[in-house]
Amino acid sequence: MAEQATAEPDWVRCERCAALVYGKRYARTLRVCPECGAHGRLTARQRLDQLLDPGSCRPLAAERGERPAQHDPLGFTDTRPYAERLSEARARTGMDEAVVCVRGAVGGQPVVAAAMDFRFLGGSLGLGVGSQITRAARCSLRQRVPLLLVTASGGARMQEGALSLMQMARTAQALAELDEAGVLVVSLVTDPTYGGVAASYATLADVILAEPGARMGFAGPRVIEQTTGRRLPEGFQTAEFLLAHGLVDDVVPRAELRPTLARLLRLRSGADAARGEDAPAAERPRPATVPRGPAVRVVRTADELPERDPWDAVRLARHPMRPTAADYAAHLLRDFQELHGDRLAADCPAVIGGPGLLDGRPIMLIGHHKGGPEAEERRRRRHGMATPAGHRKAARLMRTAAKLGMPVVTLIDTPGADPGPEAECGGQALAIAESLRLMARLPVPVVAVITGEGGSGGALALAVADRVLVTESGVYSVISPEGCAAILWKDPAAAPAAAAALRLHARDLLRLGIVDGVIPEPPDGAHKDHALAAALVGGAVSAALDELRPRAPDRLLAERRDRFHRFGRLEEEAAP
Incomplete structure (x- = not known):
């Protein structure tokens, strides 16, 4: 049975604002009121x-x-x-x-x-x-x-x-x-x-x-x-x-x-x-072609990196002008579509994510968003500190990526997970734990990049990956230097000493095997040139994905397990 055509009347009265709209104009606007924006059925x-x-x-x-x-x-x-x-x-x-x-x-x-x-x-x-x-x-x-x-x-x-x-x-x-x-x-x-x-x-x-x-x-x-x-x-x-x-x-x-x-x-x-043979030519997908990013030499050995003051590294990692996850998405991805919400209770603004094309290939990008240089926006973004809803949103996007066979790329830049009472009531610890478990078993390639500050479990919740990279000025630690100083030194002013003791900057992270490589930054830091910083990160991520893509899921999971099991292995072997 054919649906009956419905002719537009000469004039249409908007049900919301009562404005009279010329029928042909209403049809041209797809039945959206030009006065108030109400979407007609x-x-x-x-x-x-x-x-x-x-x-x-x-x-x-x-x-x-x-x-x-x-x-x-x-x-x-x-x-x-x-x-x-x-x-x-x-x-x-x-x-x-x-x-x-x-x-x-x-x-x-x-x-x-x-x-x-x-x-x-x-x-x-x-x-x-x-x-x-x-x-x-x-x-x-x-x-x-x-x-x-x-x-x-x-x-x-x-x-x-x-x-x-x-x-x-x-x-x-x-x-x-x-x-x-x-x-x-x-x-x-x-x-x-x-x-x-x-x-x-x-x-x-x-x-x-x-x-x-x-x-x-x-x-x-x-x-x-x-x-x-x-x-x-x-x-x-x-x-x-x-x-x-x-x-x-x-x-x-x-x-x-x-x-x-x-x-x-x-x-x-x-x-x-993949389409059946009966698919008409007009319906067959067109392959995306995008120029690849620049070849990037990722540093793999600690001796290649210069010594630097750890406290200076912390301050540079926290620079408010460093590129955010949204900046990286804008520079690196074509067709990025930000997706929102944990499908349960909230949309955490400290975590953004969605699919996009990196060098013409689909990935799921998930990252912390500190909010950039504006104080009000940084507050709205919770300074990149994810709530339980943020971790659940990230987990939802990872599950979608796994369903679609899409690699996951995470960008980490957070002081840590949200420490507020609302987050605790919302199950912050459980949300982080479930993220760790989920990432450990994702059957697709996972690349994590610490682009600034990698703070505690809030950072690790996005960093259980096949390849963990850090930018040259990035830091990664179990606790902030200030928190460590307040607990162990009983003096927050001892933060620089705590930063040195924590071995949290790129050179030490590489030496300890916490990260697999260090991505160079523009001269004087990523905040000086967002486009170049993004190109360097994109080149390193593409190279890592090129290496990982041929691996079968079973091999990915086994190697990811071994990567994290090796931490503490020396102590296990030395035990009587």
Whole structure:
């Protein structure tokens, strides 16, 4: 059944600001109010036309042996028979169900897309929607093509009873199979997305994007207020609220969705990019070609490095003008897409991360962000001190990288983990411990670079890697010199003496085997030339990845284990 075309009226009144907008102008702005930015609802076909490359959209064929979903499995009647409601929805929308599933391309990258339509019984999740989402996931799995889910739903379809409830488990299982196969899943949350859809496939994606103002939750705000008797905060369950609470990766205006999706799809792994012989030329991925960074001579022996005053090294490592993780991402990566949130409670600003192309190859970059020279921004970024949410965000991105076969690169520059009472109540110690365990078993290459200050467990939480490098002015220690001086010297002023005793600068770190190499910096330090500093780091990381990429996962894990087990081995051998 073909979806009925919906002609735009001559004038449209914005539901948010009540402004009158000329219909043709409203269509040109993709149904976004030019006065207040409110995003109007789109039909499933409008959504696909907006997101997919022109001419690339093809409907999914029914699978062999697939049975159509029952129209009215319960013979349900409320004020009207359910069968009548279904017939009316089909006649009004021209759709068979509340979702349209197709194959297509975004920016030349192949994709399987499932777009929901709220006009069809409120986009409710029933047998028909569950069947089509599952079919789309199976097509994605069979073709090893990323799956794009565009959600708009009021929840499960009550007229189908517990059978509709089972669709949550059914679709979650389908996405679990894509996880096991390493196929990228992207979810686009549109307004509204509630109930069973929010509690299944909408939130199980690797990347969750949301349109501005889109609302998502398990229970609707009216139900929550009636049940709890509490007034909800302003903006509750909106995309912006969800972003601040770590539940979505980004809020993307409608006009920017296609290029954002194209960037993400270009980052899928080589395994995901493998296409069947039936793939049309327009859908085959285009290989990225980017000039490689400069060849960098990483120092491997301590004697090649000059002696230096440890306290001077500490002060240089802390220089507020040193490049941040965001600076490195901007200089080194193409198509970097920052992802946000721990999908649990918060988005820690002290840790940033996301996928990007380094020398044309996908990596997952994760790093501490101190905030640069501005005092206010440094405070907002917590001076690079990660909260438990920061460690959980990093862990989530690492798991995504492992699923997609994507190397992980971490940039470490932190005084240590957040020492505040909120962090302790949030399980700081457990968050660090789980990060250490996760990194120890990641089946992809991991390269860590200490780009400034490597402080205590907060630094180590991103440094359980196959190769650990440090920039020439970087430092790495179990505790800050000031903390060590206060505890052991009983005098914080003894920090310079503590810095010398801790052997925390690059030369000693290399001699002790803590790091595998030292990356040179621009003359007088990385803060003098961000572009050159980034090029040197990028060259060293690329060389390390070139060395590690051919290794099978079992070898990576064994060598990573041995790398860290060797610390203390001399003491073990000397024991009686």
